[in-house]
Amino acid sequence: MVTTDNLKQTPGKPTFDLITYLKERQKLCEVALEQAISVRYPEKIYEAMRYSLLAGGKRLRPIICLATCEMTGGNIAIAMPTACALEMIHTMSLIHDDLPAMDNDDYRRGKLTNHKVYGEDIAILAGDGLLAYAFEYVAVNTKDVSAERLLRVVAHLGRAVGAAGLVGGQVLDLESEGKSDISSETLDFIHQHKTGALLEASVVCGGILAGTSEDNLKRLSRYAKNIGLAFQIIDDILDITSTQEQLGKTVGKDQKAKKVTYPSLWGIEKSQKQAQQLIESACAELEPFGKAAEPLVALAHFITSRSH
Numbered sequence: 001m002v003t004t005d006n007l008k009q010t011p012g013k014p015t016f017d018l019i020t021y022l023k024e025r026q027k028l029c030e031v032a033l034e035q036a037i038s039v040r041y042p043e044k045i046y047e048a049m050r051y052s053l054l055a056g057g058k059r060l061r062p063i064i065c066l067a068t069c070e071m072t073g074g075n076i077a078i079a080m081p082t083a084c085a086l087e088m089i090h091t092m093s094l095i096h097d098d099l100p101a102m103d104n105d106d107y108r109r110g111k112l113t114n115h116k117v118y119g120e121d122i123a124i125l126a127g128d129g130l131l132a133y134a135f136e137y138v139a140v141n142t143k144d145v146s147a148e149r150l151l152r153v154v155a156h157l158g159r160a161v162g163a164a165g166l167v168g169g170q171v172l173d174l175e176s177e178g179k180s181d182i183s184s185e186t187l188d189f190i191h192q193h194k195t196g197a198l199l200e201a202s203v204v205c206g207g208i209l210a211g212t213s214e215d216n217l218k219r220l221s222r223y224a225k226n227i228g229l230a231f232q233i234i235d236d237i238l239d240i241t242s243t244q245e246q247l248g249k250t251v252g253k254d255q256k257a258k259k260v261t262y263p264s265l266w267g268i269e270k271s272q273k274q275a276q277q278l279i280e281s282a283c284a285e286l287e288p289f290g291k292a293a294e295p296l297v298a299l300a301h302f303i304t305s306r307s308h
């Protein structure tokens, strides 16, 4: 059996080339996203939606969705509409998160935030437009997948973005600002919802589209929950250790907003170890998939080693 250990880089062994993989997949996603929304009347709203959607970003959620679908016997074509929808939902969450009523941020993905360019009113609507279009896009453009699977994907996406997911996590995140007595359970809840839920949907929807077994879906969900938590821990570390140039957004915001984070509770080193452990547990879930899991194993390790 292939284990996560023998998938790790060993000198002399051919290893998975994640950099090339990411570049290729990012290009595929960029093309699909560019084609997904065109500008029409009233131009302003379509331009605002495209401004943030096409502003770059790692495209991790769509790439993870495509990878899971392929690993479980599907292909890129059946997963691409869902992959695009995940990025539309993610972009909506960033536009709204940056609004003055929430984090009040001026930069995102190396550019001025949506409300700085289009105004608060249009930025709210651009987020709404992207969210609604994400669901329309999956429903209309997914081909060669049964209606039953498609319905399951739509339901899973809806749950991930609503009060049981991103919205719920964001509410607690906002309520926790300035409070020093946030428990690690509350912190985990925030991370698992504001970040974990959409990553989990990215993984699980890929598996649903491919028609993988219920057991595999549970396994995939556990993998995703672990990488989701690790992702947010690293995000909070980067807010302390990285630069605006590298991240494309303002840094040092958590300390300024007096936010309790993993590194503020346990320090950077322990938080990093914690993230590493979560990644190891995540990868262990993929062992039954053998060599087919290489991309998802590499993507999980990328989450802790990333610089942006």
Ligand SMILES: CC(C)=CCC/C(C)=C/COP(=O)(O)OP(=O)(O)O
Pocket: 092, 093, 094, 096, 097, 103, 166, 167, 170, 194, 195, 249
């Ligand atoms: C429903 C909504 C609006 C959800 C927002 C979800 C989210 C992950 C925001 C970014 O988190 P952050 O503020 O911790 O990170 P960043 O530094 O990227 O702003």
Ligand SMILES: O=P(O)(O)OP(=O)(O)O
Pocket: 056, 057, 058, 059, 060, 090, 109, 308
């Ligand atoms: O790369 P991005 O901008 O999509 O952000 P995130 O780090 O939240 O994936």
Ligand SMILES: [Mg+2]
Pocket: 097, 103, 173
């Ligand atoms: Mg926030």
Ligand SMILES: [Mg+2]
Pocket: 097, 098, 103, 105
């Ligand atoms: Mg923010």
